[in-house]
Amino acid sequence: MKVICTLQNASLEISGVKFEVLEDGRLVSEEIEDETAELFASVPGYSIVTDDDLPGPELTAAQKKAAEKQAKADKAAADKIADDAAKQKVIDDQVAADQAAADLAAAEKAKTDGVF
Structure with missing residues (x-):
């Protein structure tokens, strides 16, 4: 488990647990035992989070361009599959x-x- 710390001026190591700064200024702990996370969460300013709750890394322009290119390629492939399926349905209907x-x-x- 991980915890988020929203306290101002918190250290990057608290009670032996290392934290790193998120883009929005909050601190997120390293992976810790459930019991330790629950102990932190009992203190105001700390809460338990999952990886899904954490912001993802900011993409570079090159990564964004590559992701857009991949999305286009994925859409083109999906469109071709749909088109091929439609053509196959016409053939199957004619055979039937x-x-x-x-x-x-x-x-x-x-x-x-x-x-008869």
Whole structure:
């Protein structure tokens, strides 16, 4: 578990636990035992957090550009898959229609030939 400290002028090491400064000025502890985290959380100004609650690192311009490029590529791939699936559905529907027509023709022929 980790804890966040919102106290001003707090040290980067408190009771033997190391903290680092977040972009917004709060401090976040290193990974600590649950019992230790709960002890910190019992003090006003400290709270238990998960990694999901913490802000992510700020992306550089190059990382943002790469992420945008990857998102475009992912969308293009998803669009192609959807397009291919739509084309395959048309083919499958045509095959099913052709089979239904063949079955109907065979049933009609059997009827006229007296096999039915």
